[in-house]
Amino acid sequence: MKSDPAGLIIGISIGVVIGVLLAVLGFFCFRYQRRRSQIGNSSSRRAATVPIHQNGVDSCAPVSDSSIGSESPKSVVQHSISFWLGGLKKASVISASGILEYSYKDLQKATFNFTTLIGQGAFGPVYKAQMMTGETVAVKVLASNSRQGEREFQTEVMLLGRLHHRNLVNLVGYCAEKGQHILIYVYMSRxxxxxxxxxxxxxxxxxxxxxxxxxxxxxxxxxxxxxxxxxxxxxxxxxxxxxxxxxxxxxxxxxxxxxxxxxxxxxxxxxxxxxxxxxxxxxxxxxxxxxxxxxxxxxxxxxxxxxxxxxxxxxxxxxxxxxxxxxxxxxxxxxxxxxxxxxxxxxxxxxxxxxxxxxxxxxxxxxxxxxxxxxxxxxxxxxxSKQHRKSSSARVDDITINIDQLAHRSPHSVHQRVESMDSTADSCDI
Missing domain, CATH: 1.10.510.10 (Transferase(Phosphotransferase) domain 1)
Structure with a gap:
């Protein structure tokens, strides 16, 4: 009977530990599902708030990747196994990429309700936007009928969060809200x-x-x-x-x-x-x-x-x-x-x-x-070669200037110059 209190204490302790673990797991699951609802697969969602233009400046037709098509049973099993770890990692990478997240309302205002169209690509339409900070940016919106846009969105955010070079277009922000996936870039005016x-x-x-x-x-x-x-x-x-x-x-x-x-x-x-x-x-x-x-x-x-x-x-x-x-x-x-x-x-x-x-x-x-x-x-x-030609041209100009200056001297000075040259020649002859 003496061992009953000890067993009771051990049982209570184990129950508390299990309860804490379940609470922590539930918290992380909640966080993941919330992030997934913003950045996860939204191919079934159709957004009618942004006008999509069919004809654009990009005349080269993109072709699809196998990853966009239907998954095989094997890939479905693999996806199920890596659902928690892989999905949570992807969401955390995007949130930790250092790229700012903007609200849909701010972008809607900055683009005058998405009316400032400046281009059209395979991903979707691109708009010019004037942010509240005064910065001019380019806003690219995932077309609702894009088969590959969702994956491209995640790829760009995760990659450009770590890629920085003066000859790469910098990603300055993104938005995953109201069924939209939007990327914000440095504006390239030309x-x-x-x-x-x-x-x-x-x-x-x-x-x-x-x-x-x-x-x-x-x-x-x-x-x-x-x-x-x-x-x-x-x-x-x-x-x-x-x-x-x-x-x-x-x-x-x-x-x-x-x-x-x-x-x-x-x-x-x-x-x-x-x-x-x-x-x-x-x-x-x-x-x-x-x-x-x-x-x-x-x-x-x-x-x-x-x-x-x-x-x-x-x-x-x-x-x-x-x-x-x-x-x-x-x-x-x-x-x-x-x-x-x-x-x-x-x-x-x-x-x-x-x-x-x-x-x-x-x-x-x-x-x-x-x-x-x-x-x-x-x-x-x-x-x-250009610098060499310029320097050669500059030397020719200097010679021309010197000749002109000589021509504009007074007759007296020219006469003295000629006399001095003659005297020098005479002395050399002697």
Whole structure:
């Protein structure tokens, strides 16, 4: 009978511990479900508060990924097993990404009830917004009929929370409220590269600007491939995803299809934009850094030729390559709007680099670091040549000024100068 009080105490203690554990577990489950309701799967929800425009500036059609389709029984089981840990981790990563969360009401006010449309992409419409702080931003809204937008939303928030580079478009905030998924970016006042290459409202880009854009994009990709830990593969490099600021400096945008290199690279369906897709990726369903390099090579030729990949750009390039052997003679594909205002040697060097990027064999393509070095050297040589010409021109101007000054001297001083020269000559003769 003496042991009964001890057993009672032990039983009560165990009950208290179990109760505390259940309370803690219930608290975390409540927090997770609340976050999941905001950022979780909302494909079944349809929001009619934001107008969705069907026609946009992005003329390149994206294709879907296998992850968007229906799940297999095996994946359903795996999803059920990782439901608590995986889902909770994803929600906590987004909340801890350092990206600010904005209210839907504030964004509605900043965009004048979503009427300031400035673009349209696969993700959804993009609006210009004036925040209460005075900052101008771009607000991208997930289209209610988007099949891939939900996953892109989570990818962009989680990736851009840790990726920061002057040649990447910075994500400054997000909103997951009222059935909407919204991303807020730094505003790029000059719009997309595509709008400048093909838009009638903008003046044609000069050769120098095109090469600076090419270098800016290369630096952004180099950071993703070699500077980010773990490395990131963008998977959707194209002219409509390159944005320009007020100084015409370029930044890479749209990371919804991006993946960290450590994840499984094999997919059953293709994901990306036709015309920019690596043929090796299409045949093997395996994406690598060299897949980005191929897309970048297409972009380089797009800058050179001013022709969209959907307009037969690569067929045009291949025909030219048969005559150039990939090294010289690329002037036949140059954008006519340049009016011949480009350096021929520079053109051949850049085109030869682009042709290496689109090699059918991924191993033969250069790395983004190699590309940055080549383009930097080309631009540096051009700038050095310009400075040399300027300095030569300045020396010619100085000589002209000295002659003019001599011509404006008084006859007396000129006479004295001539006499002194004559006397010097006489003395030399003697």
């Amino acid at each position: 719009g997309s590269l595509a709008s400048h290459l093909y838009g009638e409202k903008n003046t044609p880009l000069s050769w120098d600007v095109r090469m600076q854009v090419a270098l800016d994009v290369a630096r952004g990709l180099e950071y993703l491939h070699d500077g980010a830990v773990p490395p990131v593969i963008h998977r959707d490099i194209k002219s409509s995803n390159i944005l320009l600021d007020a100084s015409m400096r370029a930044r890479v945008s749209d990371f919804g299809l991006s993946r960290e290199e450590i994840v499984d690279k094999n997919v059953s369906n293709i994901q990306g934009t036709f015309g920019y897709l690596d043929p090796e990726y299409i045949s093997t369903r395996n994406f690598t850094k060299k897949s980005d390099v191929y897309s970048y090579g297409v972009l380089l030729f797009e800058l050179i030729a001013g022709r969209n990949p959907l307009q037969g750009l690569m067929e045009y390039v291949e025909l030219a390559a048969m005559n150039t052997e990939g090294n010289v003679g690329w002037e036949e594909i140059v954008d006519s709007r340049l009016d011949g205002k480009f350096d021929l040697q520079e053109l051949n060097d850049v085109a030869a680099l682009a042709y290496k990027c689109v090699n059918r064999v991924p191993k033969k393509r250069p790395s983004m670091r190699d590309i940055v070095q080549v383009l930097s050297r080309i631009i540096k040589m051009r700038n050095h």
